[in-house]
Amino acid sequence: MAGSTGVNLKCIFIFCALFYECFSITFGPGKTYQYKYETVVNFNEAVSYGKTVGFQLSTEFEIGEIFRAGETQLLKVQVTTASISSFARPEVKGELVKLIKYPIYFEYTDGVIGRVYTSEVESIFCANVKKGLLSLFQLQETEGQRDEIDVAGECSAYYAVYGGRITKTKQNCQNVEIAGEYENVNKMFGVSPDNSFVTHYDTADGIIKSATGSSRHSIVINARPQLSAAVAAIQRLHYVSDAAGAAAISANNIKEALDLIYKGEAKKYREMLLPSGPEVQECTENCEKPVSILQNVKEDLTSEKLAKIVSGKAYLKLLRAFRNSGKASIEEVLTHKDSYNIVEQLIDVAAATQTPAAHEALMQLITFTDESAIDYPERFILASAYTTHPGEYLLKGMLELMKKKVPNESLRESIALGMGAVVNSFCKPYGNCLEYSTIAEYVNYVETEMKSCEEEECKLLYVRSMGNAGLAKFLPSLLNQALNSKSSTVSLTAIQGLRRMKISDFKDQVNQVLKSIFHQNKRNYDSSVRIAALEILLQNGISTGGLRNIVLSAMYDQTEFEVSTYLIKRMKDLSESDPKFRSSLAVVLSDPMVNNYNLFAQKGKSSAFTGYLAETSNANCTYGLYQENTKSGVMKKSAMVVNVLNKQATQPLLTFGIYADGIEALVGDAAEGEESTEATAGLSLTMMDVLLRPVEFFRGMSGLMTAVWNAPSEPVSALQGNLLLQDYSHKIHLSNGLIVDASVLGVASIDLSGKISISLWYKNSHSVITNSGALVVEGSLEIDSEELKSGIRFSTESEAFIDFQTDVDFAEMPVKMCLQMKRPPISSRNSVEKFEKSRYFKKRLTIRKKRTSSTPPVSYFINEKNSFMCTAMDPDQ
Secondary structure, three states: OHHHHHHHHHHHHHHHHHHOOOOOOOOOOOEEEEEEEEEEEEEEOOOOOOOOEEEEEEEEEEEEEEEEEOOEEEEEEEEEEEEEEEOOOOOOEEEOHHHOOOOEEEEEEOOEEEEEEEEOOOOHHHHHHHHHHHHOOOOOOOOEEEEEEEOOEEEEEEEEEEOOEEEEEEEEEEOOOOOOOEOOOOHHHOEEEEEEEEEEEEEEOOEEEEEEEEEEEEEEEOOOOOOEEEEEEEEEEEEEEEEEOOOOOOOOOHHHHHHHHOOOOOOOEEEEOOOOOOOOOOOOOOOOOHHHHHHHHHHHHOHHHOOOHHHHHHHHHHHHHHHOOOHHHHHHHHOOHHHHHHHHHHHHHHHHHOOHHHHHHHHHHOOOOOOOOOHHHHHHHHHHHOOOOOOHHHHHHHHHHHHHOOOOHHHHHHHHHHHHHHHHHHHOOOOOOOOOHHHHHHHHHHHHHHHHOOOHHHHHHHHHHHHHHOOHHHHHHHHHHHHHOOOHHHHHHHHHOOOOOOHHHHHHHHHHHHHHHHOOOOOOOOHHHHHHHHHHHHHOOOOHHHHHHHHHHHHHOOOOHHHHHHHHHHHHHHHOOOHHHHHHHHHHHOOOOOOOHHHHOOOOOOEEEEEEEEEOOOEEEEEEEEEEEOOOOOEEEEEEEEEEEEOOOEEEEEEEEEEEEOHHHHOOOOOOOOOOOOOEEEEEEEEOOEEOOOEEEEEHHHHHHHHHHHOOOOOEEEEEEEEEEEEEEEEEEOOOOOEEEEEEEEEEEEEEEEEEEEEOOOOEEEEEEEEEEEEEEEEEEEEOOOOEEEEEEEEEEEEEEEEEEEEEEOOOOOOEEEEEEEEOOEEEEEEEEEEEEEOOOOOOEEEEEEEEEEEOOEEEOOOHHHHHHHHHHOOOO
């Protein structure tokens, strides 16, 4: 019976070994195993391929046990030969002698690599290459998943076993050291990384006979997917032979064994983990100090060059230098004699640097207590509002400024708006960030201060800050102000402040308030407030019954026929781009009691229209032109809204609005029964979803007369700056141990200018607002090593402007107005550079590719009534 059991167990073991791989990789005592190993690193574009560049390392090495403590072996790897060759030029070769000099030791337990040991004088580069080699021996012979500390970081590894063939797939590898890594959490301006790790093994008799591994990493710019780069690492391991090796060391533990190995040597060993480590490098390329770079870029950073490509390129060059500099070096640039005329552009750079050193240097330069000198503080606040990964030090500094209540009222409002924007950027990665004390303090401060406000301007300051912050915590306060504020401006601003919130999470609560406002259930609201409520209801989903009630209000309520006119135009416009809304509207209009002449025969002039600024295979850029008129036909509010849409997200780029209240009294045509309102006109600007401080043109008749006499005949800049868009920096740890720097920086250089002429004699006006901008994006994947320099760099650059022209004739009623929007041709340049360079090669290889594209000029359609009016005012155009 016992013999039968032994036979059965033997059969089971054989079956298990054949089908379930119940053996383990072992290195027998007293034996040395010889292997050949080669690894390739190459770079190319991720989307459209060109010639590939990179390196190939070829080695031979020996591996064997030198000590064992229980189940744990201390193994030694000694590289015996090592050479390097160019991937693009195989004939270009060199010997990598330094890889041979020192052995590397590691702990090995059941296919898992533990601590790694090497000489103190071993270079990080050589240690990383050897770690990449070692990682191929980290192996599990049974099917399943396990978490591993790998050369690429902390990874989840899955093993598939087929006889003696094993496939290892790694996923979700996280760098052990993430200091200095960051990205823009805004998806539109972000980067889509992708990576894959797969290794195939052939094993027999407890030995790895061969292994072939590949890892590929790519980055793609979300806003322009044609901008991309990829790096691939290939590893090949081949068993050669085995032979008798040295006898095992006699010691009590691994530390004692290592002490014996390094006994008598001047330099001892150092202990490491398996993940590859960054090299500490001395700068060898583009190593100018910031103050030296200043001499080269100062002419390109003048205000006259803003909205030009040269300004964007100069900004990025200086930004890289600032990020590698301390406070003293940055302060030297800010206060240098050659910086006198470009300080504001340097503030843009220093704020975008987003390091404590740069922030401290700025605080030495800028003062917030001088009521008349606010240009530098305003520029700092503007640049800070668009920071991509703000630190807590910036939050604390901004909150302190907000609490100080600086003497200049305009600057005080800019600080509140900027603080809200910084809070939004800081909180996006976390969702709920109230656990941060500074955020909780800001929330409590804003809500407390707003409750104590008695004046409209005071409330507006905090409501606007809440809107820029976009925190769900502020939703009750904003809804309360929208519903109950006696000021129509506060109500309108509170509704617009919902734009950055995820309203779908509070849909019922929000819709209930907005429907009450639109239908004026409790009291009357200004038409602009009702239209703002309507916009959110239509865009964020409303029931078919709720939509029917809104449509019926346009049919039966003609007391505000301009609102009804706008409603019909906006529903038609939205139905052309939103299939879900189109379906709901079709259900409502299927009722003949609704779908009839009374609904569509509106007599107002208000309009809503959406068109395309640009269409590409990867993204669309739309513009919306929305105009609300008073009952007299005079423009009350107009807005141009520009959005970019792609697969990742919809990004608001620009909302440019002009408002005018009480203008009817100035032209002598106030409608009967209308409440007299002080004549006011101004401009509101939301750029990349951040509300900026509004600009008031005039208030009252005296203000109008001042505006008439002081109206600029030449374009005057209202907003200028270089704003950071793309901001991505990551370390890619390849499966062969080498580290690749992934970097993307993008800047929008902008200049918003305008001019206006008003003739009270001829009773007409002419204004032109020019939105000028340049975009520069630069990215790269490069090996982070002094020994090898190889990689790919890519860039795109373009500049353009759009003129928004308004002509008004108020010589007789009704007022005639013509709006025109035009864009000249746009030219874009894309370039790619791939390179190889090594101290072991005599010549560097550089491959460059450039491509230029252009789009023709265009005059944009606004609406049919506008086209008719423009023709009537100027028959020759």
